[in-house]
Amino acid sequence: MALQHPCNTVIIGAGPAGLGVLAALRQAQLPRVRLLERDRIGASFLKWPKQMRMISPSFPGNSFGAPDLNAIVPWTSPALSLGSEHPAGAAYARYLEWIAETYRLAVETGVEVSRVDAEPDGTFRLETSLGHVRSRFVVWAAGEFQQPRYPPFPGSELGLHTGCIRDYEGLGAGERVIVGGCESGMDAAIHLSRLGATVTVIEKNIQLYRETNPDPSLALSPFTLDRLREARAAGRIRIVGGAEVQQIERKNGLYAVVTTKKTYVSSGRPLLATGFSPCAGPVAHLLEWNSEGYAVLTECDESTLAPGLFVAGPVVRHGAAIFCFIYKFRQRFAVVARAILERLGHPTESLDIYRRHGMILEDLSCCGEACAC
Ligand SMILES: Cc1cc2nc3c(=O)[nH]c(=O)nc-3n(C[C@H](O)[C@H](O)[C@H](O)COP(=O)(O)OP(=O)(O)OC[C@H]3O[C@@H](n4cnc5c(N)ncnc54)[C@H](O)[C@@H]3O)c2cc1C
CATH class of the missing domain: 3.50.50.60 (FAD/NAD(P)-binding domain)
Structure with missing residues (x-):
């Protein structure tokens, strides 16, 4: 038939x-x-x-x-x-x-x-x-x-992709490193900081969050810029632009995120906002x-x-x-x-x-x- x-x-x-x-x-x-x-x-x-x-x-x-x-x-x-x-x-x-x-x-x-x-x-x-x-x-x-995209650097399996998170509340406070500062990374940073965490966002493109662009596919959206300004006023979000993550290592119960600039420590699994x-x-x-x-x-x-x-x-x-x-x-x-x-x-x-x-x-x-x- x-x-x-x-x-x-x-x-x-x-x-x-x-x-x-x-x-x-x-x-x-x-x-x-x-x-x-x-x-x-x-x-x-x-x-x-x-x-x-x-x-x-x-x-x-x-x-x-x-x-x-x-x-x-x-x-x-x-x-x-x-x-x-x-x-x-x-x-x-x-x-x-x-x-x-x-x-x-x-x-x-x-x-x-x-x-x-x-x-x-x-x-x-x-x-x-x-x-x-x-x-x-x-x-x-x-x-x-x-289909979350995992970055190719060593230790990326230690990270938690933002596409696998159902509720930020379960991640708790503490120090958290986020790899990637586009929409998903900034969104995660905003929610975690509202929940009391201290967040470091590492983004290789230094211009991304500084410039406006007529195409929202290439820059942060006004909605995110507004929320980011408010969240950053609380002083718990640090953005590191122009740094590329090279490796994630587990050390003494913490996570070391090694970048081309320096190494940042994350108390919980680093979040991968890598698309x-x-x-x-x-x-x-x-x-x-x-x-x-x-x-x-x-x-x-x-x-x-x-x-x-x-x-x-x-x-x-x-x-x-x-x-x-x-x-x-x-x-x-x-x-x-x-x-x-x-x-x-x-x-x-x-x-x-x-x-x-x-x-x-x-x-x-x-x-x-x-x-x-
Ligand atoms: C984190 C994130 C935030 C976003 N926010 C926005 C936003 O605010 N505004 C906006 O406009 N866009 C946003 N987008 C873009 C987003 O991709 C789209 O909005 C939307 O989800 C894409 O629609 P879609 O129908 O192509 O895919 P989906 O909504 O992903 O639908 C695809 C469907 O296909 C099914 N499927 C997959 N494989 C098979 C298979 N082999 N057989 C049968 N079924 C299958 C899946 O189960 C799924 O239901 C966002 C994207 C992401 C990742």
Whole structure:
């Protein structure tokens, strides 16, 4: 049966990217679309530390042509549905659940996709925990939060990656070293200092927290700068810029973090705020990878090796354009959906709403433009 009727599209991952593409295809009433999720809707957000909040603000500007930055469907607003400007992970997962219910998005949870292969007839064969599935198109939307990146220096296994922390309260007070001073590292420093810890943040890029940048993917967000100013006033956060960690050692029940400047002591396990890697296991062999570890994609976010395989979410990059925030990668949902619909000869007018709501970005030349003030 499955061999005679392949799906039109299988989407993998029920985070904002997978649900956003599904909502666009559902809007077009495309039949035989499945979304497979190994855990549950919003699983990555449910794994966020209890204290962590979205750094991108939610505000219900939709009716004046400025859609909520964290919305994944044009006419929705997490600010309205959650009553929060910086929702916690669990709250944002509720917004995603609400989207799935309201727009009747059929999500099959508890289904792991372990391998995807391109078949000679132009379809894809997916190995899943439910058995094999065939599909004309595949959208890989598996995110990155579930794959912490561990740094290559000796002793990194002694550290605790911030992606594995569920609650900062359990880490206690004392002296703590944090490796990495981007958003996750500063977020950890703020929460730990509020809980009474003394924190040293080590960041190799000395400019990161000193400069503003028109692209929040390359500088600390205003939300974090505000919180950092407040937290630093309490005098428990020290930031060491321009130092690179070379090793972590365990000494006399403490941890020595050896850097190119000096050695810092951490009473608890040093925290590794060293980022995340794209999860691509089942489709990795179908993508061409650049030297920075990102997939090379066509102008409609499709694999250059396996036509019909699309990528959605924070791992999409085109040159200097980094799509790591929801307000950025949602601009590509309609681009991917339109490519799929057009190739199936299915009408695309339903996607006009994305343009009317300013939720589609095709000309990437504006990315990185400086602000006037
Ligand atoms: C610490 C942190 C903070 C962030 N804060 C913000 C923020 O404030 N604002 C913002 O806009 N962005 C933020 N981001 C960016 C963030 O990556 C995205 O907001 C979002 O999580 C990405 O959505 P996604 O749908 O691509 O991935 P996810 O939300 O990670 O969803 C991917 C889903 O795929 C599933 N999956 C994975 N592999 C398989 C498989 N083989 N088979 C089946 N299912 C699978 C997972 O279980 C998961 O549910 C943050 C990221 C991090 C890491």
